[in-house]
Amino acid sequence: MAGLELLSDQGYRIDGRKATELRKVQARMGVFAQADGSAYLEQGNTKALAVVYGPHEMRGSRSRTRHDRAVINCQYSMATFSTAERKRRPHGDRKSTEMSLHLKQTFEAAIMTQLYPRSQIDIYVKILQSDGGNYSVCVNAATLAVIDAGIPMRDYVCACTVGFVDESPLADLCYAEESGGVSSLALALLPRSGQIALLQMDARLHQDNLDSMIEAAMTACKGVSKVLDEVVRQHLQEVSVLSRE
Amino acid sequence: MAADMRLPTARKAVSFSVSSSDRKDLVVPGDVITSDTGFMRGHGTYVDEDKLTASVAGDVQRVDKLICVRPLKTRYNGEVGDVVVGRITEVQQKRWKVETNSRLDSVLLLSSVNLPGGELRRRSAEDELTMREYLQEGDLISAEVQSVFSDGALSLHTRSLKYGKLGQGVLLQLSPSLIKRQKTHFHNLPCGASIILGNNGFVWLYPTPEQQEEEAGGFYTSLEPVSLSDREVISRLRNCLLALAAHKVLLYDTSVLYCYESSVQHQVKDILKPEVMEEIVMLTQQKLLEQEG
Amino acid sequence: MKDTPLSNCERDFLLKAIEEKKRLDGRQTYDYRKMKIKFGTDYGCCFVDLGKTRVMAQVSCELVAPKENRPNEGLMFCNIELSPMASPAFELGRPSELSVKLNRQLERCLRNSKCIDTESLCVVSGEKVWQIRVDVHMLNHDGNLMDAISIAAITALCHFRRPDVAVQGDDVTVFSPEERDPIPLSIYHMPISVSFAFFLQGTYLLVDPCEPEERVMDGLLMIAMNKHREICSIQSSGGIMLLKDQVNHHDRKIASVKVSEITELITKALENDKAARKAGGRCGFAESVPQERITALKKEETSVEMTDVTDRASEIVEKAEVPSQTVPSPVVPVPGVGQVGQGLQDTWGLEEEEEEEEDEEGGEEQEEKEITMEVEQHEKDSRGGYFEFSPSIR
Numbered sequence: 067m068a069g070l071e072l073l074s075d076q077g078y079r080i081d082g083r084k085a086t087e088l089r090k091v092q093a094r095m096g097v098f099a100q101a102d103g104s105a106y107l108e109q110g111n112t113k114a115l116a117v118v119y120g121p122h123e124m125r126g127s128r129s130r131t132r133h134d135r136a137v138i139n140c141q142y143s144m145a146t147f148s149t150a151e152r153k154r155r156p157h158g159d160r161k162s163t164e165m166s167l168h169l170k171q172t173f174e175a176a177i178m179t180q181l182y183p184r185s186q187i188d189i190y191v192k193i194l195q196s197d198g199g200n201y202s203v204c205v206n207a208a209t210l211a212v213i214d215a216g217i218p219m220r221d222y223v224c225a226c227t228v229g230f231v232d233e234s235p236l237a238d239l240c241y242a243e244e245s246g247g248v249s250s251l252a253l254a255l256l257p258r259s260g261q262i263a264l265l266q267m268d269a270r271l272h273q274d275n276l277d278s279m280i281e282a283a284m285t286a287c288k289g290v291s292k293v294l295d296e297v298v299r300q301h302l303q304e305v306s307v308l309s310r311e
Numbered sequence: 312m313a314a315d316m317r318l319p320t321a322r323k324a325v326s327f328s329v330s331s332s333d334r335k336d337l338v339v340p341g342d343v344i345t346s347d348t349g350f351m352r353g354h355g356t357y358v359d360e361d362k363l364t365a366s367v368a369g370d371v372q373r374v375d376k377l378i379c380v381r382p383l384k385t386r387y388n389g390e391v392g393d394v395v396v397g398r399i400t401e402v403q404q405k406r407w408k409v410e411t412n413s414r415l416d417s418v419l420l421l422s423s424v425n426l427p428g429g430e431l432r433r434r435s436a437e438d439e440l441t442m443r444e445y446l447q448e449g450d451l452i453s454a455e456v457q458s459v460f461s462d463g464a465l466s467l468h469t470r471s472l473k474y475g476k477l478g479q480g481v482l483l484q485l486s487p488s489l490i491k492r493q494k495t496h497f498h499n500l501p502c503g504a505s506i507i508l509g510n511n512g513f514v515w516l517y518p519t520p521e522q523q524e525e526e527a528g529g530f531y532t533s534l535e536p537v538s539l540s541d542r543e544v545i546s547r548l549r550n551c552l553l554a555l556a557a558h559k560v561l562l563y564d565t566s567v568l569y570c571y572e573s574s575v576q577h578q579v580k581d582i583l584k585p586e587v588m589e590e591i592v593m594l595t596q597q598k599l600l601e602q603e604g
Numbered sequence: 605m606k607d608t609p610l611s612n613c614e615r616d617f618l619l620k621a622i623e624e625k626k627r628l629d630g631r632q633t634y635d636y637r638k639m640k641i642k643f644g645t646d647y648g649c650c651f652v653d654l655g656k657t658r659v660m661a662q663v664s665c666e667l668v669a670p671k672e673n674r675p676n677e678g679l680m681f682c683n684i685e686l687s688p689m690a691s692p693a694f695e696l697g698r699p700s701e702l703s704v705k706l707n708r709q710l711e712r713c714l715r716n717s718k719c720i721d722t723e724s725l726c727v728v729s730g731e732k733v734w735q736i737r738v739d740v741h742m743l744n745h746d747g748n749l750m751d752a753i754s755i756a757a758i759t760a761l762c763h764f765r766r767p768d769v770a771v772q773g774d775d776v777t778v779f780s781p782e783e784r785d786p787i788p789l790s791i792y793h794m795p796i797s798v799s800f801a802f803f804l805q806g807t808y809l810l811v812d813p814c815e816p817e818e819r820v821m822d823g824l825l826m827i828a829m830n831k832h833r834e835i836c837s838i839q840s841s842g843g844i845m846l847l848k849d850q851v852n853h854h855d856r857k858i859a860s861v862k863v864s865e866i867t868e869l870i871t872k873a874l875e876n877d878k879a880a881r882k883a884g885g886r887c888g889f890a891e892s893v894p895q896e897r898i899t900a901l902k903k904e905e906t907s908v909e910m911t912d913v914t915d916r917a918s919e920i921v922e923k924a925e926v927p928s929q930t931v932p933s934p935v936v937p938v939p940g941v942g943q944v945g946q947g948l949q950d951t952w953g954l955e956e957e958e959e960e961e962e963d964e965e966g967g968e969e970q971e972e973k974e975i976t977m978e979v980e981q982h983e984k985d986s987r988g989g990y991f992e993f994s995p996s997i998r
Contacts, residue, residue, distance in 0.1 A: 102386065121386065121414040160699075164708045167701055175845055178357065178366055183462045185414050213340060216382030218355060218366035221341035251838075258341045259359070261845035265825075267838035268716045270793075273856050276835060298339045298368050305383050305559065306337065306370060 072231045072246055080242055081110075088226070088238045088286060091293040093207070095214045095301040103215025107207035110240055111197035116207035118215040121185035136182035140169040140189045142204060148196040165201060168264055172205055172225070172254045175263040178218040187217060198241035199227045201252050201266075206290060213298055222294055223263055225254040226286035228279055230271055235282035237289075251279050255287035315584075338365040338380055345378070354388075355380030387412045387487040387511035389465040393456045394496040396482070396509035397467070399446050405439055407446055409454070412487065412511045415464040419446075423457060423468035425475070451477040453507050453515065473497055477507075478533050480517030481549050485556045487512035491563040498564040502571050503544045508562055514552060516545045547574060550582035551591070558592040569598040610819045618820045622803050628816060629655070634858055636812045637748075639866070641759055641873035647786065648764030652756040655814060656746035661756035662739050663764040667776070670726070670733040678725020679735040682710045684753060690742035706750060709839055710740070713754055713795050713828040717836035720761060721790040727769055732776055734766060736789065747815035750826050754797035759870050762791055763877065795836035796866050797828040798859040806846060811858060827859045831867045 073079055083089070089110030098104040103118035124131045131137070142165040144155050155162070173189060189211065191204040202225035209223045229236040229248040236243065239250055249269035255262055271279070338344060346362045355367040356378060365371070369382040389395070389411070400416060401408035407419040421434060421442060446452065453474050454467035469475050487510065490496075496508045499519050507515040518541045520533070537545075551570040552562065560566055573594035574582050581587050618628065625633060637655030644651070648663030670677060686694040686703045694700070699707075714720075725734040738757050742749065765786035768779045801813035801821040813821060823842030829835050835856075840846060 096384075103384070123408075123410075123414075123416040160704055160708060163699070163701075163704045167705060171841060182414055184464075213368045214384065216367050216369070216385030218357070219340045220357070220359070220364075220366065222339075256341075256845070259845075261847060262840070263845060265838055265840040265846065267835060268712055270717050270830075270834045270836055273829070273833050273835050273860065276856065295339060299337065302337045302339070302368055302383065 072229075072243055072248065073234065073236065079236060081240055085234050086237050086282065086285070088289050089240065091206070091290060093210055093294065093297045095210050095297065096305075101211075101215075103211045103213070103217070105207050105210030105214055107203060107210060109199060109203045109206065109238070111195055112199055112203045112240075113194040114191055114200075114203045114207040115194060116189065116191045116204065116211035118187065118189050118208070118211040118217065120187035120215070121182040121217065122188075124184065124186045131184050134183055135179040136177075136185045136187050138170050138174050138177065138179065138187050138189065140166045140173065140191070140208075142166045142169055142191050142193075144193040144196060144200075148193050165204070168201060168266070169204060169208060172223055172263045173208065173212065175261075176209075176219050176221065176223045176256060177212065178220065181218055196241065198239050198244040199252075202226050202238075202254075202290075205254050206294060210294060210297065214301075221256040221258045222291050223254050224257055224287040224290040224294060225252060225264070226283055226290055227252045228283040228286060230275060230279055233275075235279050237282055237286040251283055253280065253283040253287060255284055255291075257288045257291040260284065336371045337369070338371055339368045340366055344371060344380075349376065351377045353377045353379030355382060381488075384486055384488065386414045389413055389417070389456045389459055389463075389511070391456050391458060393510035394453065394507065395456060395465075395467065395511045396451065396453050396477070396507055396513035396515045397511070399448055399450045399452065402443050402446070402448060405442075407442070409452065409467060411465065411467075411509075412484070412513060413463075413465055415462065417456075417465040417467050418460075419452070419454060419467045419469070423466070423470060425470050425472075446476060451482060451515070453477060453509070456510075477515055477517065479537055480515055481545055483514040483516070483549060483552055485512045485514060485552070485562070489556055489559065489562050490514075491561045491566075493563055498567075500548070500564065500568055500571070502548070502568070503541060504548055506548065506564070506567065508564075514562070516548050516552075518545065543579060547571060547579045547582070550574070550579060554582055554588040554591055555595065557588060560592060560595065565602065566595060566599060570595040573598070610816065614816070615820050618816060619803060622808050622810065622817075627810065629814065631812075633809070634811045634862075636862065636865075637814070639755070639869060641755070641870060643763055643873075643877045648760050650756050650760040650763055651743075652752050652759065654746075654748060654752040654755075654812070656744055657748060657752050657814075658743040659749070659752045659756045660741045660743055661753075661760035662741075663760045664737050664739070665734050665764075665766045666737070667727060667732050667778070668735045669731060670729075675730035676726040676733070677722040678733040680715050680720065680722065680738070681735060682707065682714060682738045682740070682757065684710060684740045684742075686742050691745035694742070694745070702749075705841065706753060709750060709797070709826060709828075709837070710738075710753055710757060712837045712839070713797055714738070714757060714761075717793075717795050717828070717830075719758065719791060719793055719795055719830075719836075721792060724790050725766075727776060728771060736761070736764075736766075745815065747818045748799050748812050750797050751799050751812060754795065754828060755866060755870065758791075758794045758796065759873065761789060762794070762870070762874055764789055793830040793832060793834070793836075794867055794870065795828045795830050796863045797826050797837075798862045800825045800827070800855055800858075802842075802846075809855075811862065825855060827855060829856075829859050829863045831864045833860045 071080075073085065077084060079085065091107070091109050093105060093107040095105045096103075097106045097115070098117060101117045101119055105116050107114050107116070121136050124137065142162050144162065146152055146154055169189065169191065177187065179187075189208050191208055193200055193204070205223055205225035209219075212219060213222075226237060227239045227244070227250050229239045229243055229250045231248050236248070239248070244250060247269070249267065249271040251267040252264070253262060254264040342365045344356065344363045344365055348361055350363055352358055352363060355365060355369060356363055357366050358364070363378060365380045367380050367382040367385075369380045372379045372381055387395075395411050395417070397409040397411040397417060399407050400410045405421045409417040409419050411417045421438065424445070426434065426438060426445070452469065454469045455471070455474060456465050457468040458466045460466065490508050490510055490512060492510070496510065497505070498508070499505045503519065505517050505519045507517075509515065518537050548567065548571060551574050552567065554574075555562060555566060555570055570591060573591045577587055577591070582591065621627065627633070629637070631637065638653070640651075640653040642651045643649060644662075646662075650661045652659050652661070668679065670679065684703060684706050686700065686706075688694050688696060720736065725736065727733055738760065740753050740757055765788050767781065767786050768784040770777045770779070799812065801810045801817060802808070802823045802825065803810070803821055805822060810817060813824075821842065823840065825846070826837075826839045826841070827835065828837040
């Protein structure tokens with residue numbers, strides 16, 4: 067889309083952020099009573115709900131049972147009202163299946179599945195409002211839900227998308243920027259060890275610029291992890307204060 | 312019909328006392344607990360480059376050299392001797408599968424139940440065929456954990472008259488961490504009902520039985536109508552338990568009883584209103600403190 | 605049918621071999637398998653062989669209404685068909701995880717990197733545009749599907765020619781190839797995917813994993829690049845933990861080298877085909893069957909050094925003892941009657957007595973067999989050579 071200036075000369079983006087600035091992240095853990103773990107997360111205008119059930123006995127096809135570790139089952143969906151255009155979203159179209167697959171892959175890397183042989187962990191994520199960075203918001207929300215469920219993980223998994231405009235990386239793209247045809251990179255990171263659980267990049271980019279993009283994405287992920295960390299500690303204290311009284 | 316409506320109110324922020332606001336024993340996944348190699352790795356931790364690291368969010372517990380992290384909320388982790396309440400999900404060859412809020416379905420072997428006819432009865436092939444007559448899918452049972460398999464699944468037994476099939480009553484599914492471990496988890500409350508506080512977070516409320524039928528072997532369920540007053544007591548207890556659970560108060564016979572007593576002035580249906588709930592729980596906590604102190 | 609799992613010893617063997625920097629088929633860590641690119645009769649039909657992996661891509665086009673938000677852009681659609689023909693593990697019906705993964709990756713590789721000029725595909729703005737459809741079929745699965753798919757798809761796109769159209773007022777005329785020469789698509793760049801398989805928590809990495817290697821790998825990193833050293837897409841899959849520098853230097857350098865090699869190969873293949881078509885040679889699908897272009901199972905023509913084969917063969921023949929030519933003549937009781945153990949003597953019940961003798965003979969026989977095998981080997985190698993040798997024991 068020509069004519070849309072994604073990064074002004076003064077270094078501001080269309081929504082007034084600086085290049086490396088994240089959107090505001092707000093989150094809450096334990097939003098549902100029925101589920102083993104649940105979380106709600108807002109990152110700017112993108113809002114997601116994540117629910118975790120398990121670990122529990124394998125339901126459905128027994129043939130998927132693994133005798134050395136738990137099976138992770140992810141489902142990603144978008145509410146019909148999540149985008150500007152109201153759209154019926156049938157289950158299992160390519161994009162959402164792929165997203166489910168990526169979520170699964172991300173959490174298989176982070177959750178210590180070997181502790182729960184023969185069981186299954188379900189992670190359901192729903193996008194309530196979509197404004198770019200759906201994958202990263204889902205990962206961040208699901209991380210909180212998994213922690214809420216008391217399922218052991220190596221570390222938080224934090225994800226962030228990064229774009230590349232005018233030789234400089236932009237952190238945490240919103241929808242206008244994402245659809246503006248910039249090359250974007252989604253990265254899921256375990257911040258403490260710096261391990262990458264998922265890396266995905268779209269659109270053309272010269273290989274010499276990849277370094278700076280990954281670097282920016284990692285910094286952004288670490289920023290997200292700080293916020294998540296605060297949320298978890300806050301939640302931890304609230305609950306433990308209640309139960310200690 | 313009168314409907315009760317309320318407007319949304321702002322959630323009250325929990326006030327932290329100064330001492331609790333920076334507690335050192337709360338950890339989140341990835342936090343390094345200690346880099347001293349002298350400690351032993353317990354549940355909820357893992358070793359990463361010689362550092363003992365937490366894998367769940369919760370409080371650190373140390374017993375001698377063993378360090379564990381107990382998550383705030385988790386599925387039931389069974390231990391031998393626990394009393395559980397569960398639901399039969401499947402009838403298999405010589406065993407029942409029981410859902411106990413554990414991470415794998417528990418097993419109740421045909422050989423670890425008391426069949427009608429006394430302790431010494433042999434189990435014949437016929438018993439295997441008629442297993443469904445004793446317990447079928449959907450039945451609720453109370454049982455004790457006999458052993459834990461290597462993969463974490465529980466093996467149950469009902470070889471005592473106090474365990475067995477549950478008849479008329481109300482089941483509550485709460486968090487296992489709210490149940491206080493005690494000598495006995497079966498209580499005949501003086502308010503006129505009985506309670507089984509399963510270690511797995513399943514709580515069973517039922518009218519106090521008059522006389523235990525000796526011959527039934529735990530498979531007899533009374534279908535006699537329960538009187539209205541008994542039902543009211545049970546409903547009140549249920550709402551009290553929910554109120555306590557909502558405020559994360561540990562559940563055991565005294566706390567339940569105190570809560571019941573403090574709720575008497577309210578109607579049963581009103582107990583679950585947030586402000587009433589708060590009031591009752593406050594009263595209960597005061598009584599508990601008085602009793603302790 | 606579910607995929608048969610790999611046995612533990614096979615798994616251990618493969619991993620051990622990888623640790624020792626060896627691969628099952630004798631390749632080096634960063635070697636590709638032999639790649640072949642062939643074309644069918646029609647424009648836009650391409651077969652790619654990558655070792656035993658074989659895929660077919662066909663590009664087609666039709667006139668459709670454009671998307672509302674992009675009225676003067678043509679459309680591109682990719683579809684990958686994993687038919688059970690290629691591997692018993694592929695099932696019909698619901699798209700499997702693998703199929704979704706490959707489809708999306710190809711889409712990302714071709715569409716999101718904008719490798720074809722979609723604006724040139726517009727016929728009447730807002731009303732008629734060309735939709736280019738790329739169908740990729742698996743013919744045989746022997747690992748590294750993604751690379752084969754991406755190569756087949758981009759080559760087919762380069763090879764494809766769409767019919768010419770003329771717009772007069774509201775009339776759109778599509779010319780048949782006889783009337784006007786069809787027009788090639790305008791391709792900006794050629795994204796080619798290179799897959800890296802990670803083993804043992806990312807300690808070891810291999811390019812172009814074959815099927816058994818894919819089964820033991822921990823994760824896969826697919827990098828699509830073009831020859832201008834631009835990255836078109838990156839996708840990691842499988843539960844691997846990468847470290848930043850793992851992605852950074854190593855892989856990219858290898859990927860860019862591989863991509864330029866492959867691009868060169870594609871260009872050469874396209875040129876060859878062009879020349880062949882100009883010469884009016886027979887080419888195409890019908891032709892490809894006898895030439896074994898579609899079937900995967902065929903003997904690879906391998907070049908063998910043949911300098912001293914004859915000498916060595918005759919040497920062996922000389923050394924070998926002449927085998928007894930006595931073949932018991934079959935006894936036919938009545939014409940048209942078959943016998944079990946054709947024509948040999950009935951040995952039922954005699955075994956015990958003859959055991960000793962057999963032992964002695966057994967040794968000799970074995971020796972002979974060995975010799976024969978060796979000669980056979982040579983015979984195979986010197987296919988097309990002039991000498992013949994009839995094996996003695998069959």
